[in-house]
Amino acid sequence: MKKILIVIGTRPNFIKITQFRQELSNYPNIDLKMVHTGQHYDDKMADIFFKQFNLTPDYFLNVTQGSPNSQVAEMMIKLENLINKTFYPDLIIVVGDVNSTLAGAITANKMSIKLAHLESGLRSFDNTMPEEHNRILTDKLSQFFFVTENSGYENLKKEGVKDEQILFSGNTMIDSLVAFRNQIELSPILSELKITSKQYVLMTMHRPATVDDEIGLLKLKTLIQYITSKYKIVFPIHPRTFKKLDEFGLKNEFINNQELILVEPLDYFSFQKLIRDSKFILTDSGGIQEESTFIGTPCLTLRPNTERPITVLEGTNTLVPFDLNVIKDKITEIENGTYKKGKIPKKWDGQSTKRILEFIANKL
Numbered sequence: 393m394k395k396i397l398i399v400i401g402t403r404p405n406f407i408k409i410t411q412f413r414q415e416l417s418n419y420p421n422i423d424l425k426m427v428h429t430g431q432h433y434d435d436k437m438a439d440i441f442f443k444q445f446n447l448t449p450d451y452f453l454n455v456t457q458g459s460p461n462s463q464v465a466e467m468m469i470k471l472e473n474l475i476n477k478t479f480y481p482d483l484i485i486v487v488g489d490v491n492s493t494l495a496g497a498i499t500a501n502k503m504s505i506k507l508a509h510l511e512s513g514l515r516s517f518d519n520t521m522p523e524e525h526n527r528i529l530t531d532k533l534s535q536f537f538f539v540t541e542n543s544g545y546e547n548l549k550k551e552g553v554k555d556e557q558i559l560f561s562g563n564t565m566i567d568s569l570v571a572f573r574n575q576i577e578l579s580p581i582l583s584e585l586k587i588t589s590k591q592y593v594l595m596t597m598h599r600p601a602t603v604d605d606e607i608g609l610l611k612l613k614t615l616i617q618y619i620t621s622k623y624k625i626v627f628p629i630h631p632r633t634f635k636k637l638d639e640f641g642l643k644n645e646f647i648n649n650q651e652l653i654l655v656e657p658l659d660y661f662s663f664q665k666l667i668r669d670s671k672f673i674l675t676d677s678g679g680i681q682e683e684s685t686f687i688g689t690p691c692l693t694l695r696p697n698t699e700r701p702i703t704v705l706e707g708t709n710t711l712v713p714f715d716l717n718v719i720k721d722k723i724t725e726i727e728n729g730t731y732k733k734g735k736i737p738k739k740w741d742g743q744s745t746k747r748i749l750e751f752i753a754n755k756l
Contacts, residue, residue, distance in 0.1 A: 394756045396424045397481035399471070400449070401431030401492025403441055404679045407660065408487050408510060408564045410445045411571055411745040419753055425479050427451040429467045429492040440659045444575070445568070451478070460491050460522065467495035468502075475503060482756055485510055486530060489523040489699075497530040508536035508752070510564065513544025516699040520601070523678075527699070536755065538564075538748050540682075541702035541737055559751045562739030565679060566686050569664065570742030581662035582669060585626060585653055592653075593623045594670040596677045598630040602694065602714070606640045611714055613645060615674075618716060619723075620651035626666055628655050672726050674719075681709045686736055690726045692719065708734035 398409055409426070416424055428449040432438050442448055453470040455463055475481070486496040487510045500507040509530050516524050531537065537553060539545050540563040548558055569576070582589065595616075602608050619625055634654075637643040646652060658666070667673065667683055672690040675681070681700050684691035685707025692712045703709035710732075712719055725731040739747075 394422050394483070395479065395481040396422060396483045396485060396752065396756075397475070397479060398424065398426045398485045398487070399429065399492055399496035400426060400487055401429035401467075402488075402490045403432055403438070403657075403660075404565075405487040405490065405492065406438070406441045406445065406447065407568050407679070409745075410447055410568045411564065412749070413447070414571075415745050415749050419749060422749075422753065422756075425450040425481075427453060427471065427474060429453045429471075429495065430455045431463065431467075431490060431492045444572075444660050464491050464495045464498075467492060468499050471496065471499045472503065475499070475505070481505060483508060483536075483752065487511060489514070489527045489530070491526065493530050494526045497533045501533045506536070506756075507534045508538060509534040510538045510561075510748070511540055511544075512537040513539050513546075513548040513558075514541075514699040515543070515547050516697045518697045524699070536751070538744075538751075540564075540740075540744075541700065543701050559748065560739060561747045561751070562741060562744035563682060563686075563737075564744045564748070565682055566740040567742050567745050568660075569683065569686055572661065572664075575661050576664040576668065579661040579665035581658070581665050585655070587624055587626065587653070589669040590671050591623065592670055593619055593625045594666050594673045595625050595627045596673075596675045596680060597627075597694075598633060599676045599695075602676045603630070603633040603636055605636075606642075608714075609636060609640055609642055611716075613642060615714075615716060615719065616646070616649065616652055618720070619674075620649055623671060624651045624653060626653045626655065626670075628658050628663070630657070672723070681707070682740075684708055685734055686740055688734060690731050692722050694719075702737045706735050706737050708732065 426449040430453050451474055455466045483506045484496055484500040485508045486493045512531050518524055537548055537558045538561040597603055637646055667689055668687050673684050674692050676694050681691055681703040685703045691709040693709055694712055694714045
C-alpha cells in the first residue's frame with residue numbers, strides 16, 4: 393500500500409484537488425489523505441467550500457494567525473508531528489503557490505519524502521510577488537512536476553528538470569468546473585443580488601500593489617465610477633481591502649455607490665455562476681484568469697505580468713495597465729464584439745486528476 397499526503401491551505405488549493413478521491417476508486421493500492429493547514433481559517437474561506445465539494449480533509453493543523461514567517465514555521469512543525477505520529481507518506485503533493493505550498497515542500501525535503509508539485513513551472517518573473525518565490529522554491533525541492541500549460545514545461549526544462557519527472561497533466565481546476573457544472577448553473581446568486589446576466593461586471597481586487605495604499609485605492613475608485621455609469625459591479629471584497637478603505641477615509645464613497653454591490657467572499661458555486669454570466673471581469677487575481685478562459689468570459693487583468701500566459705496567448709484574458717483610458721478601450725472592444733474570442737487550452741478537459749494518478753501509480 394502506497395501512501396500519499398496532499399497539503400492544502402487556501403480556497404484555490406481546495407478547488408484544484410476536488411476529484412482525487414473520486415478517481416482513487418481505480419487505485420485500491422493507494423491510500424490518500426488530505427491535510428488542511430488552516431491558512432484560510434474562517435467559514436467563508438474554507439468550510440463552505442468543503443461542504444459544496446463534499447470534501448472533508450482527514451487532518452487539520454489549525455495554524456494560528458500571524459506573519460507569513462510564523463505561519464510557515466508553525467505549519468512545518470505541525471506537519472512534521474502529523475507525519476511522524478499519524479501518517480507517514482511515500483509522497484507529499486503540494487498545490488499552487490501559497491505559504492502552505494512552501495511549508496509542505498520544505499517539510500518533505502527535510503524528512504526525505506518524495507515531493508510532487510501540482511501546478512508547477514508557472515512563472516510571473518516578478519520577484520516582488522511572494523507567490524513567485526514560493527513557486528520557484530517548491531519546484532527546486534520537487535521530484536515530480538504536474539504542469540497545466542506549455543509555459544510551465546518550458547520553464548522547468550530551462551531550470552534543468554528531466555522529461556521523465558514532468559507530466560503535462562492539464563488543469564485540475566477545470567476538473568472541478570466540469571464536475572460541478574450543474575450545481576454552478578443552478579446557483580441562485582443572480583436573483584439574490586438582483587442582477588441580470590451580461591448586465592453586470594465582476595471585480596476581484598486583493599493584491600497589495602492594488603489595494604494597500606491610497607493612490608491605488610483612488611485609482612480603483614475612479615475606475616469603479618466609470619464602470620458603474622454603465623453597469624452594476626459585483627465586488628466580493630477582501631477584508632483587508634475593506635480595512636484599507638476605512639483607513640484612508642474612502643469607505644463611504646464605495647458603500648454609497650448604488651451600482652456597486654459589495655459582498656463578502658462567496659461560495660464556489662455562486663462565484664463561478666458570476667464568472668459565467670458577467671459581461672466581463674476586472675481582476676488582479678490568478679485563478680480567475682484560467683476559469684474565465686475555460687468559460688469564455690472576457691477578463692481584463694490589471695497587472696503587468698501573469699504566471700498563466702496561456703490565458704493571454706490562447707484564452708480570453710488580457711493584461712492591462714491600471715490606466716483608465718486603456719481600460720476604456722478594452723471595454724469598448726468587449727461591447728462592440730471585437731474583443732478576442734479565445735479557445736480552451738490543451739488538456740483543460742476535466743481529466744487532469746485522472747492523468748496525475750496514473751502517473752503517480754507508475755512512479756511510486
